[in-house]
Amino acid sequence: MPELPEVEVVRRGLDRWILGRPIETVEVYNPRSIRRHTAGPLHFAEVLTGRTLLAAHRRGKYLWLPTDGGDALVGHLGMSGQLLVQPPDAPDETHLRARIRFAPDDGRDHENRELRFVDQRTFGGLSVEPLPVPGNAVDHWDRENVPPSIAHIARDPLDPNFDPDAFAVALRRKRTGVKRALLDQTLISGVGNIYADEALWRAQLHYARPTESLTGPQIRRLLDAVRDVMLEALEQGGTSFDALYVNVNGESGYFERSLAAYGRADQACPRCGTLIRRDAFMNRSSYTCPKCQPRPRRARW
DNA sequence: ATGTAATCCTGTGAGC
DNA sequence: TGCTCACAGGATTACA
Numbered sequence: 001m002p003e004l005p006e007v008e009v010v011r012r013g014l015d016r017w018i019l020g021r022p023i024e025t026v027e028v029y030n031p032r033s034i035r036r037h038t039a040g041p042l043h044f045a046e047v048l049t050g051r052t053l054l055a056a057h058r059r060g061k062y063l064w065l066p067t068d069g070g071d072a073l074v075g076h077l078g079m080s081g082q083l084l085v086q087p088p089d090a091p092d093e094t095h096l097r098a099r100i101r102f103a104p105d106d107g108r109d110h111e112n113r114e115l116r117f118v119d120q121r122t123f124g125g126l127s128v129e130p131l132p133v134p135g136n137a138v139d140h141w142d143r144e145n146v147p148p149s150i151a152h153i154a155r156d157p158l159d160p161n162f163d164p165d166a167f168a169v170a171l172r173r174k175r176t177g178v179k180r181a182l183l184d185q186t187l188i189s190g191v192g193n194i195y196a197d198e199a200l201w202r203a204q205l206h207y208a209r210p211t212e213s214l215t216g217p218q219i220r221r222l223l224d225a226v227r228d229v230m231l232e233a234l235e236q237g238g239t240s241f242d243a244l245y246v247n248v249n250g251e252s253g254y255f256e257r258s259l260a261a262y263g264r265a266d267q268a269c270p271r272c273g274t275l276i277r278r279d280a281f282m283n284r285s286s287y288t289c290p291k292c293q294p295r296p297r298r299a300r301w
Numbered sequence: 302a303t304g305t306a307a308t309c310c311t312g313t314g315a316g317c
Numbered sequence: 318t319g320c321t322c323a324c325a326g327g328a329t330t331a332c333a
Contacts, residue, residue: 001326032309061327079326080311095311121310123327175303185328193326283306284326305333315323 002077004156004190005233007061010083014065015056017085018115021102022052033097033117035125036074036149047128048073048100057145060156060189064129064147071130074147078123084116093118098126156190157227168219171211177300178214178222179207179286191226194262195233197287199225201261207279207286208299232258261287 002010026045028034034041051067058064063083065073075083084093088101098117105112117126129147146153155162167188174181181187182196191199200207202225205218214222236258260270265278269289279286 003327076328078310078328119310120312121326123310180304183327282326284324303333306331308330309328311325313324315321317320317322 001079001192003192003195004061005230005237007058007063008234009237011056011058011063013085017113019053021105022050023048023100024103025101027099030097030122032122033119033125035127037127044128059150060153060185062150062153066131071128072147074127074129074149076124080120081124082118084118085113086116087113095120153185154187154189157188157223164223171219174211176211177208178205178211181211193284195229197262198229198259201289202229204292206288206293206295209296210298210300
């Protein structure tokens with residue numbers, strides 16, 4: 001599943017390949033993939049046509065691309081979404097939901113690639129939304145230019161303006177388990193089930209540990225773990241930047257090779273050899289090492 | 302304020 | 318072989 005590192009890989013691909021040329025056509029094949037766009041998929045296509053995408057920004061798992069019209073193309077990949085930059089003659093993908101074609105770049109037709117939104121489970125979606133302060137974006141961390149549907153999303157751990165102390169205070173104020181808090185995108189964004197489990201394993205914390213009982217050093221260790229695991233995943237996912245293809249399938253190499261806990265039920269913990277255990281958690285799964293991450297006496301989840 | 306459960310979806314694989 | 322069912326899970330919504 002695309003979490004922050006995968007989405008950042010996509011952002012870099014979009015930043016490199018699809019900015020600066022007017023959109024010529026927009027085709028929507030599944031209206032469900034146009035979400036939050038209250039005026040509907042037809043309007044989505046209409047308003048986007050003729051616009052030029054100026055930049056590619058990200059917060060947590062959300063992407064947004066400001067246009068020369070003062071609004072932005074907003075995207076979330078959900079569980080199975082991909083944004084692919086493809087040559088026009090590439091065969092349509094099975095779950096192709098939308099296609100955006102750009103005006104040719106005189107004489108350089110070989111670079112005239114199109115943007116495709118592919119999404120098997122259609123939990124992801126695209127929309128066009130107004131930007132509060134148009135045309136003012138300095139970098140992709142700029143808070144003032146966040147579209148309305150992303151306004152409630154907290155800064156993510158790779159954002160230079162992410163405030164660890166404020167996070168620690170907000171975290172301890174919550175009366176919940178630490179993993180639930182990690183997955184709360186209004187507290188910290190970009191963390192999904194996979195990286196939550198990996199970070200907790202690295203920080204040697206159990207998912208049901210009550211947030212208010214966490215010490216300052218433990219929170220710092222946890223944050224470092226979140227950042228490290230994401231940066232490592234990003235390094236490995238980054239190898240596909242040159243491929244004229246934006247890799248988003250949630251299998252950034254890292255996925256298969258480097259996971260210590262997630263998805264490894266009944267396999268040896270890389271740190272101590274104890275068998276990793278799988279618990280039901282929030283309609284999904286949590287993976288822990290019973291020895292490195294003992295369940296707290298007062299558990300909360 | 303916080304927790305719980307249902308909802309949205311489809312491909313995969315296990316079990317019968 | 319073919320059916321059924323559990324499962325994967327992010328974000329939002331409704332309800333407790």
